[in-house]
Amino acid sequence: MGHQLPWSFPFKNVPMHGAIGVTCTGHVWSKRSVIACLTEETLRNLRYRPSKLSQHDFHWTVRTIGQYDPSIYKAPKGEMPRKRFPQALIIGAGKCGTRALIEFLNMHPQVVAAREEIHFFDLDQNFRRGLAWYLQRMRYSYSDQITLEKTPSYMWTKRARDEIYKLNRDMKLIVVLKDPVIRLVSQAIRNKDKDVTGCLLVHAPNGTLLVRDNIRPVYWSIYVNYIAKWLWKFPITQLHVLDSSMLVKDPVGEVQKIERFLGIKPILSKGNFHFDEQKGFYCKRPFYVQNVVCLGNEKGKPHPTLSPEVKELLYKFYRPYNEKLFKVIGTRFAWWPSG
Ligand SMILES: Nc1ncnc2c1ncn2[C@@H]1O[C@H](COP(=O)(O)OS(=O)(=O)O)[C@@H](OP(=O)(O)O)[C@H]1O
Numbered sequence: 203m204g205h206q207l208p209w210s211f212p213f214k215n216v217p218m219h220g221a222i223g224v225t226c227t228g229h230v231w232s233k234r235s236v237i238a239c240l241t242e243e244t245l246r247n248l249r250y251r252p253s254k255l256s257q258h259d260f261h262w263t264v265r266t267i268g269q270y271d272p273s274i275y276k277a278p279k280g281e282m283p284r285k286r287f288p289q290a291l292i293i294g295a296g297k298c299g300t301r302a303l304i305e306f307l308n309m310h311p312q313v314v315a316a317r318e319e320i321h322f323f324d325l326d327q328n329f330r331r332g333l334a335w336y337l338q339r340m341r342y343s344y345s346d347q348i349t350l351e352k353t354p355s356y357m358w359t360k361r362a363r364d365e366i367y368k369l370n371r372d373m374k375l376i377v378v379l380k381d382p383v384i385r386l387v388s389q390a391i392r393n394k395d396k397d398v399t400g401c402l403l404v405h406a407p408n409g410t411l412l413v414r415d416n417i418r419p420v421y422w423s424i425y426v427n428y429i430a431k432w433l434w435k436f437p438i439t440q441l442h443v444l445d446s447s448m449l450v451k452d453p454v455g456e457v458q459k460i461e462r463f464l465g466i467k468p469i470l471s472k473g474n475f476h477f478d479e480q481k482g483f484y485c486k487r488p489f490y491v492q493n494v495v496c497l498g499n500e501k502g503k504p505h506p507t508l509s510p511e512v513k514e515l516l517y518k519f520y521r522p523y524n525e526k527l528f529k530v531i532g533t534r535f536a537w538w539p540s541g
Pocket residue numbers: 295296297298299300301302354388389446449450483484485497500501502503504
């Protein structure tokens with residue numbers, strides 16, 4: 203994009219190999235080669251008051267130079283990147299692989315993913331800060347890129363449904379779901395419930411064992427109760443539901459379906475994924491980066507083994523809800539006990 207700074211690279215401790223330009227299209231942080239993205243406002247300053255510029259004027263998206271071959275992605279000619287509200291959201295569900303999914307999608311040059319979970323629509327203290335605050339949390343993008351945010355608890359939140367609809371009724375919604383029994387165990391472990399089995403089950407007065415359906419890990423796994431409500435507002439064509447176990451087994455196939463759903467170029471392929479034997483999961487291999495990047499150790503922790511009796515009870519509990527869900531979304535997932 204040709205805008206050159208009128209002085210040498212001013213920042214200490216950042217090794218500099220290459221030019222600074224207004225090219226804000228990459229997705230990979232690199233310590234070796236940098237491109238600092240400038241906002242339009244900064245560029246105005248640059249023309250009129252260059253000496254007033256400081257390090258803080260930079261939108262610090264540091265990119266590997268030449269990260270995308272022009273045959274893979276070229277920013278629209280003459281356009282400046284700007285912050286945009288998401289056009290797509292990963293709304294859930296927590297513990298179902300939402301982090302892996304957004305990391306994988308973020309390798310696509312047309313996907314510009316927010317770096318963190320913003321929790322704008324679900325948390326009062328964030329929602330009160332207003333839409334301008336939400337917008338500021340987004341990264342810079344071009345008009346042919348899709349800004350993507352993930353907050354896995356949006357799926358369970360009424361305000362998220364209402365406010366996302368108000369913000370953009372064309373919003374594309376991505377939901378990754380997991381076998382509900384595995385998800386609830388994952389959540390119970392995360393909540394540090396020591397006795398996972400004990401916390402999920404309760405004895406009825408007559409002595410029979412029942413699933414405690416009044417606790418979050420349990421009722422948040424009744425997906426149909428939430429998905430059906432999203433579909434009161436959004437048409438099914440705007441909802442893409444995938445099964446976490448398929449994301450684990452075949453991430454390429456799953457991200458390629460999402461490329462089609464989002465209407466972006468089919469770019470991600472086998473070469474972007476590497477199976478890490480030790481972790482037992484696929485990790486990402488972004489374009490032009492030698493290293494494979496895996497999720498942290500907090501993801502993919504071993505789960506406790508449930509007793510056959512408890513397992514059966516839980517699967518029996520979820521079966522009718524799963525059946526309803528499959529009808530609503532028009533797809534079946536293989537959610538039955540293994541082992
Ligand atoms: N590729 C890859 N690498 C690592 N982990 C993977 C991957 N794909 C899916 N998973 C599963 O993601 C589970 C965590 O889900 P989330 O990222 O949605 O959790 S969170 O709600 O954001 O805390 C995590 O759940 P646990 O196994 O309970 O840790 C993993 O099973």
